[in-house]
Amino acid sequence: MLEPLQEPFMQRALAEVVLLGVAAGALGCWVVFYGLSYAAESLSHSLFPGLVLAAIAGAPLLLGAAPAIVLAAAAIALAARVAGVSRDAAVAVVVTTMFGLGALLALAPASPPGVESLLFGDVFGVTDGDLLTAAILVVGVGVALRLLHGRLLVAGFDRGTARSLGVSPALVDAALLLLLGAGIVVAVQGLGNLLVVAVFVGPAAAARRLSDRMVPMMLLAAGLAALAGIAGLYLSYYAGTAGGASVALAIVAIYLLSLPAGRLRAGRRPLPLPTEATIG
Amino acid sequence: MPAAELIEAEGLAAGYDGAVAISGVDFSLRGGQTLALLGPNGGGKTTLLRALLGELAPLAGALRVAATCGTVPQTERSRLDYPVSALDVAMMGTLPRLPWWRRPGRREREAAAEALDRVGLRALAEQTFGRLSGGQRQRVLIARALVQDAGVLLLDEPFSGLDRPSAESLERLIAELAEEGRAVVIATHDLEQARACDLVLCINKRQVACGSPDRVLEDLGVLEATYGGAIVEIPGGAGRAILPPHHHHH
Numbered sequence: 001m002l003e004p005l006q007e008p009f010m011q012r013a014l015a016e017v018v019l020l021g022v023a024a025g026a027l028g029c030w031v032v033f034y035g036l037s038y039a040a041e042s043l044s045h046s047l048f049p050g051l052v053l054a055a056i057a058g059a060p061l062l063l064g065a066a067p068a069i070v071l072a073a074a075a076i077a078l079a080a081r082v083a084g085v086s087r088d089a090a091v092a093v094v095v096t097t098m099f100g101l102g103a104l105l106a107l108a109p110a111s112p113p114g115v116e117s118l119l120f121g122d123v124f125g126v127t128d129g130d131l132l133t134a135a136i137l138v139v140g141v142g143v144a145l146r147l148l149h150g151r152l153l154v155a156g157f158d159r160g161t162a163r164s165l166g167v168s169p170a171l172v173d174a175a176l177l178l179l180l181g182a183g184i185v186v187a188v189q190g191l192g193n194l195l196v197v198a199v200f201v202g203p204a205a206a207a208r209r210l211s212d213r214m215v216p217m218m219l220l221a222a223g224l225a226a227l228a229g230i231a232g233l234y235l236s237y238y239a240g241t242a243g244g245a246s247v248a249l250a251i252v253a254i255y256l257l258s259l260p261a262g263r264l265r266a267g268r269r270p271l272p273l274p275t276e277a278t279i280g
Numbered sequence: 281m282p283a284a285e286l287i288e289a290e291g292l293a294a295g296y297d298g299a300v301a302i303s304g305v306d307f308s309l310r311g312g313q314t315l316a317l318l319g320p321n322g323g324g325k326t327t328l329l330r331a332l333l334g335e336l337a338p339l340a341g342a343l344r345v346a347a348t349c350g351t352v353p354q355t356e357r358s359r360l361d362y363p364v365s366a367l368d369v370a371m372m373g374t375l376p377r378l379p380w381w382r383r384p385g386r387r388e389r390e391a392a393a394e395a396l397d398r399v400g401l402r403a404l405a406e407q408t409f410g411r412l413s414g415g416q417r418q419r420v421l422i423a424r425a426l427v428q429d430a431g432v433l434l435l436d437e438p439f440s441g442l443d444r445p446s447a448e449s450l451e452r453l454i455a456e457l458a459e460e461g462r463a464v465v466i467a468t469h470d471l472e473q474a475r476a477c478d479l480v481l482c483i484n485k486r487q488v489a490c491g492s493p494d495r496v497l498e499d500l501g502v503l504e505a506t507y508g509g510a511i512v513e514i515p516g517g518a519g520r521a522i523l524p525p526h527h528h529h530h
Contacts, residue, residue, distance in 0.1 A: 033362070147381055154372050158358045164333050164351045165428075166376035212408050214363045 017229025019134035025225030028204030046072035048102030121192030121244030202251035209262030283311035291341030294331040316474035319483040350425025355417040360410030373427030395423035415446030482506040
């Protein structure tokens with residue numbers, strides 16, 4: 001069990017998946033409750049050309065990913081304004097265009113080899129700089145979620161009456177998408193363009209089955225995501241499987257385990273509730 | 281001394297993107313009074329409630345609301361799978377008076393618990409909102425409005441889907457809250473519940489009538505202008521009722 005911990009690359013990879021798991025797990029609960037899972041997947045795919053351009057230029061991937069995600073968000077907003085184009089159709093058009101553009105760039109003769117690491121991540125290649133970025137993400141997401149908690153709760157509960165409670169659902173949506181974009185841009189380097197969405201959605205979906213309060217759910221999702229990251233890396237180390245894919249598999253396994261656990265928990269809930277008559 | 285006017289509407293018109301949805305709304309409501317808002321689906325009840333909340337600016341006429349409005353929406357609009365307790369929902373009412381960087385603390389928690397106590401739900405404060413009965417959920421949303429310190433309560437079809445005992449219990453609570461000096465506006469389809477209010481306002485794109493229940497509800501012409509042909513006489517002289525909207529097509 002301790003043998004992998006002797007390897008510096010494994011130590012860094014473990015630190016990276018734990019940090020990303022904590023940020024993505026907590027943020028993922030809001031992503032799931034706001035119905036943004038498809039948006040998360042779309043955002044991660046649409047920043048692919050930015051990753052490829054950064055790789056070609058030999059620049060940090062973050063520098064390519066950040067403008068690409070902003071461009072994709074603006075393109076989705078513009079496409080959705082075209083008469084007769086629904087929002088999900090606009091997302092699909094923009095995402096396939098961006099991903100196709102990234103594939104064209106990646107397969108061009110001038111592109112460096114190793115494009116698969118952009119698609120599937122290179123969690124064993126994380127640098128100290130990547131770890132620092134992930135740590136900043138954890139702090140930033142933590143502070144933002146703490147400040148926004150009440151407003152996120154109100155807008156997600158009933159958008160129609162949020163304004164009467166001094167909360168603008170549009171601003172809350174924008175803040176959440178901004179956090180999600182930042183999370184994806186940072187996490188995509190370790191977990192890859194195709195698999196990064198798993199860490200935002202899977203642990204949160206599992207935690208939702210195991211808790212019915214938001215804060216415990218976020219803590220649980222963060223813990224499950226970190227646990228899945230560690231389990232995935234151990235699987236990768238001993239079975240020789242790809243790191244990002246192994247982490248994604250561990251997340252799926254945790255979700256599947258949450259299904260019977262959630263049913264068991266539901267069966268133990270105290271019922272029935274007091275009637276109207278007993279509460280006056 | 282009579283209670284102060286908390287709502288005054290004069291020739292009010294309101295709508296969306298400049299298009300008028302309701303017009304000619306004239307009424308005033310004092311603290312302690314209840315007003316039933318009667319009208320068909322799509323007749324403008326929600327538009328008037330949104331205008332009272334300040335979400336829609338008057339397109340014509342004038343509207344003055346001299347107290348904080350607390351809205352109690354239909355609970356079907358809230359997410360029943362949402363991970364919040366009754367106390368969490370009541371505490372949402374503290375947000376408007378907190379600076380954006382502050383989370384609700386002990387004082388806000390106590391205010392929410394007191395409001396739940398006021399609506400008879402203190403024992404269920406930690407219960408998940410979605411697992412409460414329809415009547416209990418209405419009470420939690422009323423508690424949220426009380427936490428806002430609302431002088432005007434706007435209730436959107438609060439009795440819909442409730443069994444008779446739950447509806448009567450909720451009616452008693454609403455009457456008590458009005459007696460404490462609040463103005464209460466209730467959008468409803470139920471003529472019997474409208475009869476229990478101090479005033480009835482009938483609306484169908486425009487104000488059809490506003491006055492005491494005796495005057496408004498006994499006038500078949502007013503009810504027909506409000507609901508079209510959807511009024512039925514209950515056999516045995518038990519009064520009139522409005523057919524549910526889905527009956528229109530048969």
